[in-house]
Amino acid sequence: MAAVPDKILDLPGRPTDRAHLVDRVFFGFGTLAAAWLAWDAVRASFGPSWWSLGFLVVFWLVLAYLVLPRLNRILSSVYVPDYFIGRTRTSDGLLGDPLNLAFNGTGEQLSTALRRAGWIKADPVTLGSSVRIVGSTLMDRSYAEAPVSPLMLFGRQQDAAFQQEVAGNPGQRHHVRVWRTPPGWVLPGGHRVDWLAAGTYDRRVGLSLFTLQVTHKIDADVDVERDFIADSVLRAVPGATIRPLVDFTTGYHSRNGGGDTVHTDGTLPVVDLSAVETAADADPLVNPSEDPARLPFEVLLPAVLTILVGPLVLLEALLDVGGPSSTAERLLLGGVVALAATSIFCAVMMLRRSAWARRWLLLVSSLIVVAQFWEYELTGASDRQLTAMYHAGVMILVVLALSSPVATAWCRRRPS
Structure with missing residues (x-):
């Protein structure tokens, strides 16, 4: 026995x-x-x-x-899982925006590709940049490098954020946050990627449902923004290719950390930038918080x-x-x-x-x-x-x- x-x-x-x-x-x-x-x-x-x-x-x-x-x-800290589920987290621990895009390539290749596609790197969140974005929003003045609120993945905030302002209005913008994956880390299913990203579209400024803070309200269809980001890179960068991971997550309707409704079909496009020639002044996208x-x-x-x-x-x-x-x-x-x-x-x-x-x-x-x-x-x-x-x-x-x-x-x- x-x-x-x-x-x-x-x-x-x-x-x-x-x-x-x-x-x-x-x-x-x-x-x-x-x-x-x-x-x-x-x-x-x-x-x-x-x-x-x-x-x-x-x-x-x-x-x-x-x-x-x-x-x-x-x-x-009691009810939100502390492991990878394809979602970011806010600095308060709430579930944030879905991860809906991935990249392969170095930091220099990623920053080169996004810049050629018309994306501008956002300023870090500081007292000066926060005051400036409040003034720009109230005065309806353009701020193309406006800071993006931090979201957490792998226990740290995004390594960088890029955006495209709409018609000079700081309240409306396309933006994408990117995180470098840890060494040796793989997605569920064994897929390896160098960068994970969360792309959303800010449609207006409002109050967060969960904290009552002033924040940007995003469009619910994050798949549209995902495809917009990927298409902009593919059109502007010769040599970039894309491979979709279908059913990376199940399709779902949910809310992000600001209380905004989001829904996705669960597909994760992986954009390969390994053949992209980097610019001489390319940004390596080193996270300043890791210093x-x-x-x-x-x-x-x-x-x-x-x-x-x-x-x-x-x-x-x-x-x-x-x-x-x-x-x-x-x-x-x-x-x-x-x-x-x-x-x-x-x-x-x-x-x-x-x-x-x-x-x-x-x-x-x-x-x-x-x-x-x-x-x-x-x-x-x-x-x-x-x-x-x-x-x-x-x-x-x-x-x-x-x-x-x-x-x-x-x-x-x-x-x-």
Whole structure:
């Protein structure tokens, strides 16, 4: 009689170590703190002055850009599969646009082919480019290199995005995001490709169904855009060939991360660019986010706030010590000095990728948020309440930045 094999327990999720659990706790606290800030903005909008209605704008900003994205990330980590299913994911973890195109060839060949076909590489998403696209949309001015929101595949955002603006209108454009596949990676069925792409058509600007953020709304028929991109390359680039992978996925109707309806027949055209002669100034399409030395904004912002605010706290405390005070007050001010000095030191160490320094700043910032919350709830004067809400809002931004996956990865990863 054959031996019965040992049972294999299929436990969902990954083993959670103590450090990972601490990060999850701070992530959840930041989400709750942002929700409290949104609720207080609503309460402040019912003030006696007409300008109190401006807090409704604050409520929308906090809800759309802080609270709902975090809630989506928490929920999507539970029910969205963490493996390749032919879909991208948004930075909040929601399922994004379908992958509907593939390329074979080097980065230089791909950028050469798209440029010859009339496609323009999009600017990266920065503060300057974001402000410019908002101004261009409001003023109805052309911005041919307008940035494209990041989507995730293979655990990273797109390596590059290309687009064609329609009639000089930044609200309407053809665009395609491309990702380099990992070494040795194959599609389901054993097919090898060098690049995967998601092509869609932006038809107007609107609000996301899931986060209420301002975003582009795409056309539902992504197959039409897929064929438009492939045909533009084949017409403009001699030597390019195409091979369709029929039934790459089953045909389906779904929604993307912005809540827009999408439908596809499931075919994946593979465009072969291996015979394309590259231009002398061809872009290799290297993803800037893969630079291990690149300091992310989620680390820079809290470090700058700590380093700038810390010396002011130290100066104020030292000036207060010079006057008459009780022993208890001197001890309290001494504690403030020590806390501020320690926080400044931790901010510097965090820039050097220290994980314990990031967690110390998370702890201090969280305690300040709780203190400001307590002051806001107990203070009767409206001016003191607004001051407490403002201070709490700044510290909540610090907590959200430090507890983000980007900041966590920065302080754990060592530069090569």
